[in-house]
Amino acid sequence: MARPESASLARSAEHPKFGTLRVAPYGRDHVLIDVRGPTVVTSLRAALLHQQPTLRPRPGWSSVLVRASDSATVLELVMSLDDGSDLQSEAQDAAHHHLIDTSYDGDDLETVARLTDLTVDAVINAHSSATYYVVFLGFTRAFAYLDGLDPRLGAVPRLATPRVRVPAGSIGIAAGQTGIYPMASPGGWHLLGHTDAVLFDTSRTPPSLLAPGDTVQFRAV
Amino acid sequence: MTATIEVLAPGALTLVEDHGRDLAEWGVARSGAADRRALALANRLTGNPTNAAGLECLLGGVSLRFPEGAIVAVTGAPCQVTATGRALDMNRAHHLAVGAVLTMGLATSGLRTYMSVRGGIDVEPVLGSRSRDVLAMIGPEPLTVGTTLPIGSEVDGEAWFEFISPFPMAVPVTVRVAPGPRTDWFDSSALELLVTSEYTVRGESDRTGIRFMGVPLPRRSGDLASEPTLPGSVQVPPDGQPIVLGPDAGVSGGYPVIAAVLDDDLDLLGQVRPGDAVRFRWA
Numbered sequence: 001m002a003r004p005e006s007a008s009l010a011r012s013a014e015h016p017k018f019g020t021l022r023v024a025p026y027g028r029d030h031v032l033i034d035v036r037g038p039t040v041v042t043s044l045r046a047a048l049l050h051q052q053p054t055l056r057p058r059p060g061w062s063s064v065l066v067r068a069s070d071s072a073t074v075l076e077l078v079m080s081l082d083d084g085s086d087l088q089s090e091a092q093d094a095a096h097h098h099l100i101d102t103s104y105d106g107d108d109l110e111t112v113a114r115l116t117d118l119t120v121d122a123v124i125n126a127h128s129s130a131t132y133y134v135v136f137l138g139f140t141r142a143f144a145y146l147d148g149l150d151p152r153l154g155a156v157p158r159l160a161t162p163r164v165r166v167p168a169g170s171i172g173i174a175a176g177q178t179g180i181y182p183m184a185s186p187g188g189w190h191l192l193g194h195t196d197a198v199l200f201d202t203s204r205t206p207p208s209l210l211a212p213g214d215t216v217q218f219r220a221v
Numbered sequence: 222m223t224a225t226i227e228v229l230a231p232g233a234l235t236l237v238e239d240h241g242r243d244l245a246e247w248g249v250a251r252s253g254a255a256d257r258r259a260l261a262l263a264n265r266l267t268g269n270p271t272n273a274a275g276l277e278c279l280l281g282g283v284s285l286r287f288p289e290g291a292i293v294a295v296t297g298a299p300c301q302v303t304a305t306g307r308a309l310d311m312n313r314a315h316h317l318a319v320g321a322v323l324t325m326g327l328a329t330s331g332l333r334t335y336m337s338v339r340g341g342i343d344v345e346p347v348l349g350s351r352s353r354d355v356l357a358m359i360g361p362e363p364l365t366v367g368t369t370l371p372i373g374s375e376v377d378g379e380a381w382f383e384f385i386s387p388f389p390m391a392v393p394v395t396v397r398v399a400p401g402p403r404t405d406w407f408d409s410s411a412l413e414l415l416v417t418s419e420y421t422v423r424g425e426s427d428r429t430g431i432r433f434m435g436v437p438l439p440r441r442s443g444d445l446a447s448e449p450t451l452p453g454s455v456q457v458p459p460d461g462q463p464i465v466l467g468p469d470a471g472v473s474g475g476y477p478v479i480a481a482v483l484d485d486d487l488d489l490l491g492q493v494r495p496g497d498a499v500r501f502r503w504a
Contacts, residue, residue, distance in 0.1 A: 009400055009404055009405075010402075010404075010405060024402040024403075024404075025399065025400055025401075025402065026401055026402045026451070026454075026478070026481060027398075027399045027400075027401065027451065027453060027454075027480075027481025027482075027483070028399040028481070028483055028484075028504065029484065030451060030481075032402040032448065032449070034402075056246060057246070058245055058246045058449040058472075059246075059449070060446065060447055060448035060449045060473060061446035061447045061448065062446045062448075063402075063446075063448045063449070064449075065448070065449035065451075136248075136447075136449075136473070137246070137247055137248030137472075138248055138447055138449070138471065138472050138473025139248070139447075139471040139472065139473055139474075140248070140250065140354075140356050140357040140471040140472070141248065141249070141357040141358075141359070142247055142248030142249065143248060143471075144248075145447060145473075183357070183358065202347045202348050202359060206244075206247050207244075207247060207249065207348055208247055208248060212246075
């Protein structure tokens with residue numbers, strides 16, 4: 001077969017609730033829906049789960065992957081989703097709020113304070129006073145991608161040299177995001193502290209403590 | 222009493238694998254056999270359900286003792302197979318006597334040899350599967366000397382004791398791809414190059430992904446916000462050298478995905494070695 005014409009593969013549309021959408025095939029059996037950002041991801045995922053659970057929507061930071069072979073059909077379906085407030089409240093009903101007890105004793109607190117021109121206390125305060133949204137579970141072992149980092153902490157980059165081993169439960173920030181390492185692994189984020197909460201337990205169904213759509217707060221202990 | 226397998230020599234890396242998990246939305250990789258077709262054939266030969274757990278042996282060099290005997294079949298990457306010194310054909314079932322020692326030698330081509338035992342390997346499932354995920358470290362530990370594996374009793378039919386001709390492995394390996402979601406990150410020459418050049422498998426390849434070396438695919442600079450990925454996603458990092466995600470890859474990533482290998486052709490990539498040439502073609 002001739003090479004695909006890239007221009008013809010993706011379709012864009014404007015949705016009254018979800019805003020600008022882009023729908024593109026992802027291999028033969030999946031379709032990726034691009035949206036503006038994490039807030040839209042959460043409501044689009046909830047609406048798709050409600051309307052067509054067989055699509056098995058998988059959120060990303062600003063996209064949702066569905067199991068379907070035809071992107072035109074997916075676009076049609078998404079456009080037919082109305083902005084009924086019942087969908088929104090349904091998603092909120094299913095969501096949990098998690099208070100994560102956090103020891104702010106991370107190795108990079110001083111560095112983060114320096115990078116942000118804040119005191120260590122102000123860094124802790126900025127991190128622990130925000131409410132975060134779980135946008136999606138990804139990478140490996142259900143790493144939760146959280147939206148809602150205080151913009152004052154947004155300028156902290158990844159480490160120039162990643163650590164070889166970061167213990168499970170470590171809480172870090174980098175590149176405008178915060179997260180909890182669900183397992184010991186190499187890691188490139190600046191570490192603010194740690195929690196004893198068990199993020200991932202294979203004997204639990206579902207295995208992840210946090211689910212997409214949940215809210216999270218870090219409580220200094 | 223449960224029949225068992227005793228590991229005398231584990232080879233370079235021998236894993237228990239079945240057909241994997243279906244929990245991607247929970248951040249868990251599919252995992253499962255890198256060559257599912259070879260494992261399914263081995264299971265058919267021993268009369269198991271096709272998704273029963275077997276052993277995936279990287280490059281062979283494995284020695285196993287069966288204290289209670291068993292019915293086994295070996296498929297996948299060809300190697301010399303013996304039972305207590307006697308040569309056995311691959312790709313058919315065999316009776317092993319009480320106390321027999323099964324050896325699988327160095328694979329002469331391909332990468333992964335599979336062994337199925339009638340009744341399946343009955344380790345405790347984790348998240349609905351007996352597969353080892355080497356990145357998330359979920360599922361049964363890799364085999365070591367002295368590991369004892371329980372043999373299960375779930376069977377699906379009779380074992381097949383006649384030789385079945387195995388799947389042919391053409392060289393260079395050609396796999397079919399369908400367009401990915403980020404073709405707009407590449408100019409048309411990249412879409413052309415992907416399917417007209419030959420790519421060589423690099424040594425840094427494993428169950429999380431196969432890294433290739435060849436003509437770099439020109440792409441836009443920058444990174445995407447992390448998006449869902451799939452086994453078979455063809456990611457292109459800034460250096461332009463494609464990576465095809467494997468069964469144990471993380472389920473999200475930020476490199477643009479130019480194409481995705483068809484699910485049926487992933488089995489072929491489960492058998493390529495460092496140095497092998499691979500061609501991609503549009504499905």
